[in-house]
Amino acid sequence: MKQGVNPDDLTRPFWEAANEERLVIQNCTACDRLQHPPAETCSKCGSGAALEWKQMSGRGRIYHYGVVHDCPIRLLQEDQPFNCAVINLEEDPGIQMYSHLPGTPVDEVPVGAAVELVFDTAANGQKVPEWRVVTDN
Amino acid sequence: MATENAPQSMYRSREGLGVWEHRGQVAAVGIGHGPTSRRWDGKPDTSVGAISLLALRKAIEDAGVNPEDIDGLVMDELTTTGAFWPQGQELPWDVINAYNRTDAPLDGITQLSAEWILKNMPELTGVQFTMYGRVCMSNAIVVAAQAIGEGRAHTCLVLKAWHNLPGRYYQTGPNAEDAIPGTNAMRSLWGAPACYGTAIQFAEYCRKYGKNHDMMAPFISNSRRNGLKFPEGYWAQHRPEEITHEDYKAARWIAKPANLFDNDIPIMCSAAYLFTTAERARHLKQKPVYILGHASSRGQARSFIPTLDEVEAECASSGRKLLEAAGITVDDVSFENLYDGFPQFHQFHMEGIRYRGIQPGEALDFYQTDISISGPNPVSPSGGNIGSGRSRFWMHTDCIQQIQRRAGERQVTGVDPVIGVSGGPMPTGGNFTCWSATPDY
Numbered sequence: 001m002k003q004g005v006n007p008d009d010l011t012r013p014f015w016e017a018a019n020e021e022r023l024v025i026q027n028c029t030a031c032d033r034l035q036h037p038p039a040e041t042c043s044k045c046g047s048g049a050a051l052e053w054k055q056m057s058g059r060g061r062i063y064h065y066g067v068v069h070d071c072p073i074r075l076l077q078e079d080q081p082f083n084c085a086v087i088n089l090e091e092d093p094g095i096q097m098y099s100h101l102p103g104t105p106v107d108e109v110p111v112g113a114a115v116e117l118v119f120d121t122a123a124n125g126q127k128v129p130e131w132r133v134v135t136d137n
Numbered sequence: 138m139a140t141e142n143a144p145q146s147m148y149r150s151r152e153g154l155g156v157w158e159h160r161g162q163v164a165a166v167g168i169g170h171g172p173t174s175r176r177w178d179g180k181p182d183t184s185v186g187a188i189s190l191l192a193l194r195k196a197i198e199d200a201g202v203n204p205e206d207i208d209g210l211v212m213d214e215l216t217t218t219g220a221f222w223p224q225g226q227e228l229p230w231d232v233i234n235a236y237n238r239t240d241a242p243l244d245g246i247t248q249l250s251a252e253w254i255l256k257n258m259p260e261l262t263g264v265q266f267t268m269y270g271r272v273c274m275s276n277a278i279v280v281a282a283q284a285i286g287e288g289r290a291h292t293c294l295v296l297k298a299w300h301n302l303p304g305r306y307y308q309t310g311p312n313a314e315d316a317i318p319g320t321n322a323m324r325s326l327w328g329a330p331a332c333y334g335t336a337i338q339f340a341e342y343c344r345k346y347g348k349n350h351d352m353m354a355p356f357i358s359n360s361r362r363n364g365l366k367f368p369e370g371y372w373a374q375h376r377p378e379e380i381t382h383e384d385y386k387a388a389r390w391i392a393k394p395a396n397l398f399d400n401d402i403p404i405m406c407s408a409a410y411l412f413t414t415a416e417r418a419r420h421l422k423q424k425p426v427y428i429l430g431h432a433s434s435r436g437q438a439r440s441f442i443p444t445l446d447e448v449e450a451e452c453a454s455s456g457r458k459l460l461e462a463a464g465i466t467v468d469d470v471s472f473e474n475l476y477d478g479f480p481q482f483h484q485f486h487m488e489g490i491r492y493r494g495i496q497p498g499e500a501l502d503f504y505q506t507d508i509s510i511s512g513p514n515p516v517s518p519s520g521g522n523i524g525s526g527r528s529r530f531w532m533h534t535d536c537i538q539q540i541q542r543r544a545g546e547r548q549v550t551g552v553d554p555v556i557g558v559s560g561g562p563m564p565t566g567g568n569f570t571c572w573s574a575t576p577d578y
Contacts, residue, residue, distance in 0.1 A: 002326050004316030011319035036440055037323040043437070063444070064344070066336045067393040068328055072307040075315065076328040084327050084392070086337055086442060096440035098327035107393065111344065124316050128326060 003075050004124025010038055013053045018127045021119050025095060027054040034092045058117030059090040060131060065101070065109040075123060081106050087115055087131050099131035140214070140251040140267040143280040148433035148568065152457055156464040157430035159286025161576030164418035164425035165537045167200025167411030169193060170369035173526060174405045176220075176301045177246075181235035185216050185300035186245025188407040190257055193294055196409040201422030202292060204260035207411075209290025210267045211281040213274075213297050214250050218403035218527060219331075220302035221310060222247045249298055266290040273297060274408065274530035275476070275560045275568040279431040281412050282570070291414050297530055298407035306403055307331065324441065329392065332479050334442040336395035338564075339481035341445040343394070346498035350394045354382035356504045357398050357480060360517050363510060364524015364531070366546035371404045371526030380523075394481075401478040401522035408530045410537070415576050426537045427576040429556075430462025436565030448482070448564045449497050452489025455569055459490065459558060463571035465578065467491050471552045472515040472539060474532035475569075476561020478522030485564040487516070512551040518544070519559075532559040536572040 007015040017024040026035050028042035030050035041048040065085035071077050082100055089095040101109060102118065115131040122128050149157065171188030181187060197204055222228075228242050236245055237256035244253040251267040266289050270280035274297035281295040307330070311317050317325065343349055361380040365373050372378065380398055388396040418425035436443065436451035443451070460467060467490055475486035484500030493514050495503050508516035519535030522528065536557035538544040548554075556578065560569030 003314065003322070005319050005322040005326070006316050007319040011323065014323075015319050037320070064337050064340045066329070066333055066340065066395070067390065068330065068333070069390040069393065070330060071328040072312045072330055073325065073328040074308070074313045081390070081393075082328070084329050084333065094439040096442060098324075098329065098441070100327060122316075122326070128322075 001075050001079070002120060002122040002128055003073060004122050005126040005128070010040065014038060015126060017053070018119065018129055021127065023056045023058055023117055023129050024053040025056055025089070027052050034095050036095045036097070057090055060087045060097070060115050061090070061093070062086070062109060062111055062113050062115060063088045063096065064111055067107045083107070083109055085109060085131070097129060097131070101133065102130055103132050140269055142269045142271055147280050147283040149431060149458065149462055150433040150435045152454060152461065155461065157462040159282070160429050160464060161427045161573070162415050163282045163285045163412055163428045164415050165410050165412055165428070165572070166418050166421045166423050166425055167196040167202070168534055168537060169195025169197070169199055169409045170534070171298070171407035173369070173371040173374055175371070175375070176303050177405055179229060179232070181232045183405070184232055184246050185249055185298045185405060185407065186236060186253060186257065188405065189249060189254065189296060189298040189409070192298070192407040192409040193254070193258065193296060196294065196411045199423065200411040202411065205262050207261055207292045207294060208263050208265050209281070209284060209293030210251050210254060210264050211270050211277050211284060211293060211295050212249070212251060212254070213271050213277055214248055214269055215271060216249050216298050216300045217247060218299050218301045219307045220300065220304065220403070222302070223309065247300055254296070266293070273562055274533055275562065275570070278410070278533060278570050279433065279568045282428045282431055285412055285414060291417065293412045295410040295412055296407070299405060299528060301403045301405050332395040332400050333392045335479040335481045336392045336399070337442055338445050338448055340394050345445060348501045351386055352501040352504060353399070353480065354385040355508065356483065356516065357385045357523060358382055359508050360477060360480065360520045360523035362520070363518055363547055364520025367520055367525045367531060368545070370520070370524060370531065371402065371406065372524065395479065398523070399479060399481050401527040404526040404528070406526060406528045408528065408534060410533070424541045426540045427573045429464065429571040429573045429578060430459060431568065431570045432458035432462050433568045434566055438565060443565045448485050449488070451565045452485045455567065456490030459569045459571055465556065465571070467494070469556050469578070470558055471554045471556045472518055472549055474517055474519045474521070474536050474557060474559040476521065476529065476532060476567065477517055478527055478529065478562065480523050482564050483517065486561065490558065510547055510549045510551070515549045515552060518547055518549050529562055532561070533570070540572055540574045
């Protein structure tokens with residue numbers, strides 16, 4: 001099980017949206033550029049005032065993956081081994097998110113496959129964005 | 138006055154800066170290593186401060202300089218391998234009080250300031266210049282070289298040390314908690330171990346170029362073989378175990394495609410060098426090894442993990458910067474000691490500088506040829522972190538010793554060791570040095 005999450009000032013909008021089963025990513029309106037993980041200022045222009053939270057479509061693709069056999073997080077150790085993939089968002093493939101790919105057998109990950117947004121629940125009830133491989137049917 | 142971090146202006150992180158303005162004017166003339174151990178045993182004479190004092194004094198003795206003549210000290214005050222003093226655990230006052238302490242009680246135990254060093258080396262009466270080159274020895278080396286070149290110091294100690302405490306790597310602190318702050322959660326909620334990012338890049342590398350994990354076996358075996366010839370190293374001192382190709386292929390996974398041997402072992406260790414001007418170096422005990430140039434990489438990933446494209450672009454840029462600074466071509470390089478912790482990115486560094494002309498995607502095939510210290514294309518003759526434990530400094534020591542021809546059993550025999558390159562750590566963030574047998578190569 002994933003550790004609980006205590007939203008902080010920087011990330012609260014992200015986690016609150018997740019509890020509503022929405023994915024929002026920081027966007028700089030001055031640069032028209034997404035950034036993730038979130039930061040106090042835009043990594044390109046340095047503006048803090050121009051940062052907003054923008055809702056994503058919930059579609060992406062698998063960049064690549066690893067299979068975690070020796071996890072440093074205590075709460076996840078009972079789930080070993082598990083997939084840990086890097087997802088590129090459809091809106092901007094430069095933006096990455098992690099995923100355990102629920103529903104995909106361990107080490108049978110289709111690299112490059114389309115994925116869609118789902119939500120997992122962490123130890124303290126916080127909802128967490130996750131990704132599931134899209135099947136044709 | 139507290140020691141400050143080196144300003145970014147001391148790092149050569151852009152292409153087009155030309156030949157280093159102090160090319161051949163700075164030389165390494167002394168080396169000292171402290172003893173290694175797996176974890177600290179809690180005793181005063183094995184603390185990170187204690188082994189650092191040993192390393193510094195050995196470097197001074199090796200160079201044959203009078204301690205009073207030393208006027209500079211460049212080091213890194215960060216010493217953790219990922220181990221931190223447990224919150225709430227009583228401080229080790231017997232160790233703290235065994236030395237001249239600073240205002241930070243754990244100075245000399247889980248951190249190491251220049252002030253602590255100077256308080257505990259009274260023989261260094263002439264040090265006027267101190268500075269931190271943070272993260273690893275690769276930083277400290279380029280800062281010290283730049284400092285001497287700029288005339289901030291003329292005889293400068295360079296130090297890097299690491300502490301490791303009881304307990305498993307990164308398994309304490311926030312990783313053992315039931316909940317974590319939202320900012321940390323963005324990255325760590327999915328449980329990726331430290332090697333994960335490199336493993337992802339390696340996986341993409343294999344997919345792109347049609348390679349596979351087993352092709353790393355000759356590199357790993359070669360690295361450990363070389364490391365076992367490094368008497369100052371952890372494996373040589375405590376567990377003289379080779380890694381066969383079969384051992385490597387059968388090792389347990391950490392984050393597939395990274396297995397146990399694709400990770401280095403965190404240890405307690407320390408190393409020090411003595412740098413001085415080329416003019417002063419000529420009159421000292423050891424053969425000087427001159428610095429022809431240095432370069433730094435300050436790449437920024439767009440998101441969490443640098444992609445293979447980002448890594449390859451940054452490594453190629455680092456290679457160009459280093460050769461440009463040194464005023465040489467890659468054909469002049471006798472041997473390479475680029476960083477290997479994690480070994481799955483060593484090929485990015487090698488391909489970046491085009492060592493022996495190899496292009497992106499060719500390094501794993503290169504590993505299947507003779508990469509030994511007796512062949513014409515030595516790869517990581519130091520053995521790196523895989524050969525001797527996590528220090529990030531074996532590569533630098535080896536460059537100096539190879540060129541001085543005092544690398545002992547590791548001495549390369551298939552090439553004339555006149556130019557070596559070393560540096561790291563990360564493909565998208567590191568510092569690199571070109572070493573030479575002559576100041577005007």
